[in-house]
Amino acid sequence: MITLNNIHKSYVMGSSKLHVLKGIDLDIEQGEFVSIMGSSGSGKSTLLNILGMLDNYDDGSYHLDNRLIADMSEKKAAQLRNEMVGFVFQSFNLISFKNAMENVALPLYYKGVNRKKRNAIAMEYLEKLGLAPWASHMPNEMSGGQKQRVAIARALISQPKIILADEPTGALDTTTSYEVMEILKEINEAGITVIIVTHEHDIAAMTQKVVRLKDGRIDEIIRNGELKAFRHTYTKELETA
Amino acid sequence: MFDLDKWQEILSTIKKNKMRTFLTGFSVAWGIFMLMILLGSGNGLSNGVAANFMNDAVNxxxxxxxxxxxxxxxxxxxxxxxxxxxxxxxxxxxxxxxxxxxxxxxxxxxxxxxxxxxxxxxxxxxxxxxxxxxxxxxxxxxxxxxxxxxxxxxxxxxxxxxxxxxxxxxxxxxxxxxxxxxxxxxxxxxxxxxxxxxxxxxxxxxxxxxxxxxxxxxxxxxxxxxxxxxxxxxxxxxxxxxxxxxxxxxxxxxxxxxxxxxxxxYIQTMRIFQAIKIFIWIIGIGTLIAGIVGVSNIMLIVVKERTKEIGIRKAIGASPASVVGLILLESILITTVAGYIGLVLGTGLMELINYSMVQSAGDAAQQGETVFLNPTVDFGVAVAATLLLVVAGTLAGYIPAKRAASIKPIVALRDE
Structure with missing residues (x-):
């Protein structure tokens, strides 16, 4: 599904150059539930942005669904994002002057679905996430958890192959965080690849595969079977902290 | 070009951002309104005096x-x-x-x-x-x-x-x-x-x-x-x-x-009016420029304000062209409608003044005792002025919108 080969990315900050990703090799299969971890500045968000075609890379190769993602026009990238990827952000990124239903329906607008139809589909998704009563509410009338669920509904509506979530629980309390993770898990069980960036171990522990980044390189990959051990080290890390 | 869904999207955006819409529209409507009044008064004055001269043969x-x-x-x-x-x-x-x-x-x-x-x-x-x-x-x-x-x-x-x-x-x-x-x-x-x-x-x-x-x-x-x-x-x-x-x-x-x-x-008086007309045009052009600056300013702010929205739209699959189109069509729609309102109000007011002058002057007006007659503005001039403001608003919106649409969605999303 996703194949990264020696990905390099650096940002030019004035006169200095910041080498963020220093050769990332990563394979993610269809239907995996992956978390990317790492301390701040380790390049985890950059990696996610490259995966989501929100940003391009300098060197290496990125294949998505056996298609090389490189040097695409903005238009093509936008179209591909619309088809393949659903985004969930830490700060929700809902459009403030649109109500929940309209926010959810927006990706379908760019797919060319007519208004009546896309609003009906949006209602379906809101219902699935238990938000039907809030359909006509504006984002500023909803709680963080509700907003994130609206954002998830929006990510799902275009029936993407991958959900990319950048710190989806970063702005939420523990209970709400777990609820959101539960939703993401259900989505994953429906066959959609879910990739989240997080720095919270308990959140990462709910995924099947943890990719730990350190200074722009993959430090270790912990697989499903090893998660127990991960939980162990994670509690130890907590104790030492 | 005509895509019902697109217009619905634009109309819903306009409806939910009333302040922004009003400010953009107002500077256009005001510019056109003032221009109509200025040119109308100038024409009215000049027509009135010319009519007075016409009572006797001008030659x-x-x-x-x-x-x-x-x-x-x-x-x-x-x-x-x-x-x-x-x-x-x-x-x-x-x-x-x-x-x-x-x-x-x-x-x-x-x-x-x-x-x-x-x-x-x-x-x-x-x-x-x-x-x-x-x-x-x-x-x-x-x-x-x-x-x-x-x-x-x-x-x-x-x-x-x-x-x-x-x-x-x-x-x-x-x-x-x-x-x-x-x-x-x-x-x-x-x-x-x-x-x-x-x-x-x-x-x-x-x-x-x-x-x-x-x-x-x-x-x-x-x-x-x-x-x-x-x-x-x-x-x-x-x-x-x-x-x-x-x-x-x-x-x-x-x-x-x-x-x-x-x-x-007569010729000398008409020369004075020519000078007054030029003067009025200078003020009128000044008013138009003020309107253009106003529209441009607001468009710059609008695009800045919408940077994050642009980022979101792009992240979920909007192409840069569709983002630019959305902003520009909105601006064109607002400036055109506002320009038209300014036009109607301006000419309406001039007609009202004309009407009341004729009423109050009564008999005297018929006998030429008026200095104000038929204060209308050339229709072509009015339309051209409105178009100028629409184009200025579009241009002023296009440049920052183009820039905002071409920046990476992540950068736009980071913009708080």
Missing amino acids: AMWIWTGETTIAHQGLKPGRPIQFRNDDYDLIEKLPGVESASGRYFMGNTRYSYENESGEYTTVTCHPELNDVEKMELIEGRFINEVDILQDRKVVVIGKDIHTALFKEKPALGEYVRINNVPFKVVGVCIEPGSTRNRNAYMPVSTAQKVFNGSNRLHNFALTIDGKTLQESQEIEERIRNTFARKHRFDVTDESALGMYNKLEN
């Missing part, structure tokens, strides 16, 4: 005699100059003179009919006077050529004289006594541009014969065939030279021969 000229003040060909200064009938024959044939009428001054004349009487001014004239002063005849006819040739004792009286002497009775065909000589009334007239109609008109030849005028004349009223200031001055010069030679006075002697050239006056 009219009056010539009168006086006393010489400069010694010439051995003749002393202080010598009176006197026009005679042969001067009329002379001036009538002068190139550049269209029609001419001579006048013999009669002094006070007493008009009486039955028991009523009053003193009025008698203007003795040739039929051509009507070309110069444009009398409006309510009844009957003006003095004609036959009256002059046969020295008929006929008179055309002003409306006020008719009212004073005849009350309600018809005057046509009746005889009035002028300084005790009976004259037949052949017409009743009013002078447009005047509220007093106390003049009576009499054939000049009759007046000379009946009232001891011999062949003397005191002034001439002419219309001249000169379109430009220069042409009319040339004709003026020619007349002055002709009379100076004939009556032997110095050409430069202004008091021997007085002249008033209406065309010259």
Whole structure:
């Protein structure tokens, strides 16, 4: 599904150059539930942005669904994002002057679905996430958890192959965080690849595969079977902290 | 181009951002509104004054005699100059003179009919006077050529004289006594541009014969065939030279021969209006520029404010072109509608002013006592000004929108 080969990315900050990703090799299969971890500045968000075609890379190769993602026009990238990827952000990124239903329906607008139809589909998704009563509410009338669920509904509506979530629980309390993770898990069980960036171990522990980044390189990959051990080290890390 | 869904998206955005919409629209509407008022007032003023001039022929000229003040060909200064009938024959044939009428001054004349009487001014004239002063005849006819040739004792009286002497009775065909000589009334007239109609008109030849005028004349009223200031001055010069030679006075002697050239006056006044028009245009263009700056400013802020929204839209699959299109179409829609509103309000106000001026002026307006007439703006100018603002708003929105649409969605999303 996703194949990264020696990905390099650096940002030019004035006169200095910041080498963020220093050769990332990563394979993610269809239907995996992956978390990317790492301390701040380790390049985890950059990696996610490259995966989501929100940003391009300098060197290496990125294949998505056996298609090389490189040097695409903005238009093509936008179209591909619309088809393949659903985004969930830490700060929700809902459009403030649109109500929940309209926010959810927006990706379908760019797919060319007519208004009546896309609003009906949006209602379906809101219902699935238990938000039907809030359909006509504006984002500023909803709680963080509700907003994130609206954002998830929006990510799902275009029936993407991958959900990319950048710190989806970063702005939420523990209970709400777990609820959101539960939703993401259900989505994953429906066959959609879910990739989240997080720095919270308990959140990462709910995924099947943890990719730990350190200074722009993959430090270790912990697989499903090893998660127990991960939980162990994670509690130890907590104790030492 | 026309995509119902797209317009629905734009309309819903406009509806939910009322303040932004209002501010963008207001600067356009205000600019157009002010421009309409400025240009409308300028046109109204200029039309009004032009209409006042039109009451008499604009190419009219009056010539009168006086006393010489400069010694010439051995003749002393202080010598009176006197026009005679042969001067009329002379001036009538002068190139550049269209029609001419001579006048013999009669002094006070007493008009009486039955028991009523009053003193009025008698203007003795040739039929051509009507070309110069444009009398409006309510009844009957003006003095004609036959009256002059046969020295008929006929008179055309002003409306006020008719009212004073005849009350309600018809005057046509009746005889009035002028300084005790009976004259037949052949017409009743009013002078447009005047509220007093106390003049009576009499054939000049009759007046000379009946009232001891011999062949003397005191002034001439002419219309001249000169379109430009220069042409009319040339004709003026020619007349002055002709009379100076004939009556032997110095050409430069202004008091021997007085002249008033209406065309010259008219052209000069119109020049002032030309200047005022230019001035109004400068202010109008200034207003437009202020409007353009206003729209541009707001568009810059709008795009800045929408950077994050642009990021979101792009993340979920909007192409840069669709983002730019969304912003631009919104701006075009707002500026066009607002421009139209400004146009309607501006012209509406000018029409209202026009209407109330006409109402309050009443009769006076009909007789030319108005300085404000038909304050309308050329439709093409109005539309062009609106288009200019729409284009300016579009351009001002296009550049930052293009930039915002081309930045990476993550950068746009980070923008708080």
